[in-house]
Amino acid sequence: TQLLEQSPQFLSIQEGENLTVYCNSSSVFSSLQWYRQEPGEGPVLLVTVVTGGEVKKLKRLTFQFGDARKDSSLHITAAQPGDTGLYLCALLRGRGDDKIIFGKGTRLHILP
Amino acid sequence: EPEVTQTPSHQVTQMGQEVILRCVPISNHLYFYWYRQILGQKVEFLVSFYNNEISEKSEIFDDQFSVERPDGSNFTLKIRSTKLEDSAMYFCASKTSGGGAEAFFGQGTRLTVV
Numbered sequence: 001t002q003l004l005e006q007s008p009q010f011l012s013i014q015e016g017e018n019l020t021v022y023c024n025s026s027s028v029f030s031s032l033q034w035y036r037q038e039p040g041e042g043p044v045l046l047v048t049v050v051t052g053g054e055v056k057k058l059k060r061l062t063f064q065f066g067d068a069r070k071d072s073s074l075h076i077t078a079a080q081p082g083d084t085g086l087y088l089c090a091l092l093r094g095r096g097d098d099k100i101i102f103g104k105g106t107r108l109h110i111l112p
Numbered sequence: 113e114p115e116v117t118q119t120p121s122h123q124v125t126q127m128g129q130e131v132i133l134r135c136v137p138i139s140n141h142l143y144f145y146w147y148r149q150i151l152g153q154k155v156e157f158l159v160s161f162y163n164n165e166i167s168e169k170s171e172i173f174d175d176q177f178s179v180e181r182p183d184g185s186n187f188t189l190k191i192r193s194t195k196l197e198d199s200a201m202y203f204c205a206s207k208t209s210g211g212g213a214e215a216f217f218g219q220g221t222r223l224t225v226v
Contacts (some may be wrong), residue, residue, distance in 0.1 A: 045214050096211050
């Protein structure tokens with residue numbers, strides 16, 4: 001079983017629509033991160049959430065950490081073609097919480 | 113803006129050959145990492161490196177793999193005898209400090225073993 005389950009795996013929507021993608025686990029986390037990865041590039045950190053119930057906004061992106069710190073969501077308002085990419089949730093593990101464990105990601109495609 | 117750079121961007125090698133993947137981390141960073149991503153699969157941790165030694169390594173990082181920081185700027189991943197299943201994107205990352213500090217990833221090296 002995966003430590004982090006992301007859904008949906010794929011999402012294709014029209015420009016201007018809203019969407020939400022999810023990251024779930026049966027474990028409680030001290031923090032959770034969201035990354036975006038574009039084709040041929042490495043992951044880029046978008047946000048880190050650390051407090052249960054925490055909401056962080058990054059322009060049209062809203063990230064929420066579940067109250068029980070076992071799940072998180074990413075909501076995009078008025079999606080743009082530039083939002084196309086692979087969205088990965090991740091957590092820190094290992095010695096000193098130094099190792100990043102990634103989910104499989106949600107591949108998002110915004111149609112113009 | 114400072115960035116992690118990796119060379120080559122694409123490497124094709126024959127099975128059994130040795131390859132060295134090179135990375136230049138951001139200059140004031142002290143913690144270095146290699147991750148890999150097999151096509152269609154998730155990004156996986158390989159190894160972390162600090163103070164000139166391996167801090168942690170995954171089960172994937174067996175005796176065929178080694179890392180080195182030969183000078184003050186380069187960080188390399190060597191695969192001694194490549195296998196078909198080593199074909200993947202290999203990402204280097206660096207951080208200013210351990211723990212929750214932001215990791216900056218390079219653009220990756222696509223390794224194809226034939």
